[in-house]
Amino acid sequence: MAFISSGYNPAKPMEGRVSDIGPRHFGEYLPPVIKDNFGKWDYHEIIEAGILLHVAQSGDKTYTVRAATARLMTVTHIREICEIADKFCGGFVRFTTRNNLEFQVETEEAAKELKAFLNAQKFEGGSMKFPVGGTGAAVTNIVHTQGWVHCHTPATDASGTVKATMDVVFDDFTNMKLPAPVRISMACCLNMCGAVHCSDIAILGIHRKPPIIDHEYLDNLCEIPLAVAACPTGAVRPTKVEIEGKTYKTVAVKEERCMFCGNCYTMCPSLPLADGEGDGIAIMVGGKISNRITKPAFSKVVVPFVPNEPPRWPTLTKVIKKILDTYAAEANKYERLGDWANRIGWERFFEKCDLPFSEHLIDDFRDPAYYTWRQTTQFKW
Numbered sequence: 001m002a003f004i005s006s007g008y009n010p011a012k013p014m015e016g017r018v019s020d021i022g023p024r025h026f027g028e029y030l031p032p033v034i035k036d037n038f039g040k041w042d043y044h045e046i047i048e049a050g051i052l053l054h055v056a057q058s059g060d061k062t063y064t065v066r067a068a069t070a071r072l073m074t075v076t077h078i079r080e081i082c083e084i085a086d087k088f089c090g091g092f093v094r095f096t097t098r099n100n101l102e103f104q105v106e107t108e109e110a111a112k113e114l115k116a117f118l119n120a121q122k123f124e125g126g127s128m129k130f131p132v133g134g135t136g137a138a139v140t141n142i143v144h145t146q147g148w149v150h151c152h153t154p155a156t157d158a159s160g161t162v163k164a165t166m167d168v169v170f171d172d173f174t175n176m177k178l179p180a181p182v183r184i185s186m187a188c189c190l191n192m193c194g195a196v197h198c199s200d201i202a203i204l205g206i207h208r209k210p211p212i213i214d215h216e217y218l219d220n221l222c223e224i225p226l227a228v229a230a231c232p233t234g235a236v237r238p239t240k241v242e243i244e245g246k247t248y249k250t251v252a253v254k255e256e257r258c259m260f261c262g263n264c265y266t267m268c269p270s271l272p273l274a275d276g277e278g279d280g281i282a283i284m285v286g287g288k289i290s291n292r293i294t295k296p297a298f299s300k301v302v303v304p305f306v307p308n309e310p311p312r313w314p315t316l317t318k319v320i321k322k323i324l325d326t327y328a329a330e331a332n333k334y335e336r337l338g339d340w341a342n343r344i345g346w347e348r349f350f351e352k353c354d355l356p357f358s359e360h361l362i363d364d365f366r367d368p369a370y371y372t373w374r375q376t377t378q379f380k381w
């Protein structure tokens with residue numbers, strides 16, 4: 001396409017420049033019923049899966065219909081969302097903190113009609129465009145990251161693993177039959193962008209091989225002390241190497257100290273470590289952010305590695321389904337997955353979920369590792 005100027009003048013880049021204006025105020029986009037009753041809500045109910053009712057002190061009611069999105073979406077899809085909002089909701093729509101959509105209507109009939117309409121919208125391949133659900137004790141949308149779609153440090157893909165997983169747990173998105181909500185999150189490297197460290201079930205991309213060192217370019221591309229300081233285990237040290245009679249300033253990696261975090265590559269482009277066979281996924285469980293009953297908790301590694309198997313990751317989704325179904329069958333009402341595992345004991349969790357326990361799961365990172373070992377005689381055979 002030929003260049004079309006927006007009016008920006010590259011010869012005078014600071015002229016007419018607008019800066020530091022921040023986001024639009026959310027008040028500009030509130031539906032009238034929200035504006036009128038802001039801060040004056042009385043109670044709410046879940047009418048059925050995907051439909052919420054909020055009643056204000058004034059008696060005003062608003063019904064919210066929640067539908068999933070794939071998070072990564074085209075402008076065409078956003079326009080379609082806007083068309084639905086124009087048709088049913090006076091042009092108003094919002095996104096949730098887990099990237100679901102919410103449409104608001106005035107009556108229960110309108111909400112049910114909208115739910116049926118949304119559930120009927122399909123892509124050409126047959127997938128539902130706006131499946132309604134994600135409320136109550138359900139599996140809602142998977143918070144996820146960039147993967148092979150855009151990032152340069154991933155050990156797995158985000159959109160692919162998430163689609164494969166949501167397909168397998170879809171029934172629990174459109175129903176509310178679990179003991180408590182189950183949050184599944186996904187991050188494609190252990191930078192953990194998002195919520196993997198605090199979710200009921202987490203999918204995490206991991207490497208299993210140390211970085212490859214591009215000695216000839218490293219000093220030109222990297223600030224060597226940053227790469228040294230990037231390593232959590234002190235595996236990187238500055239050094240010099242001679243290649244064809246020329247001496248290069250570079251780094252050396254002590255491979256038996258490296259645990260393949262990839263942090264040095266984040267700092268230094270000359271230390272790539274992605275690997276087709278080496279890379280894969282670790283599964284963590286038992287995290288939560290709320291303070292309800294038990295305090296917030298980190299998720300714990302329970303499966304050290306499953307291979308990357310694009311496009312459908314069958315091993316990954318099988319393990320997740322097994323953990324979810326065992327929890328659903330065994331846990332008490334209101335028990336989050338971590339609450340359940342803590343009550344029955346982690347040795348029972350592994351037994352019930354049919355997961356092998358290996359040395360990889362035992363914490364060996366610095367002094368705090370000690371506190372994860374068992375300093376009691378209380379355990380079950």
Ligand code: HEM
Nearest residue numbers: 010013071072073144145146147148149150151152153193
């Ligand atoms: C065709 C050229 C380019 C494309 C397609 C491109 C695309 C992108 C995209 C998609 C992002 C991520 C935005 C986000 O996740 O919100 C990004 C971030 C960024 N890009 Fe570019 N980019 C280009 C050129 C450049 C150039 C020439 C520079 C610097 C001279 C640059 C500097 C940055 C920086 C610093 C960020 C990070 C911004 C932030 O995270 O706040 N990009 N770019």
Ligand code: SF4
Nearest residue numbers: 146151154188189193
């Ligand atoms: S989790 Fe890692 S690989 Fe994924 S988007 Fe974040 S930094 Fe990139």
Ligand code: SF4
Nearest residue numbers: 231258259261262264
């Ligand atoms: S990958 Fe991580 S552990 Fe290995 S050398 Fe780089 S920073 Fe250190």
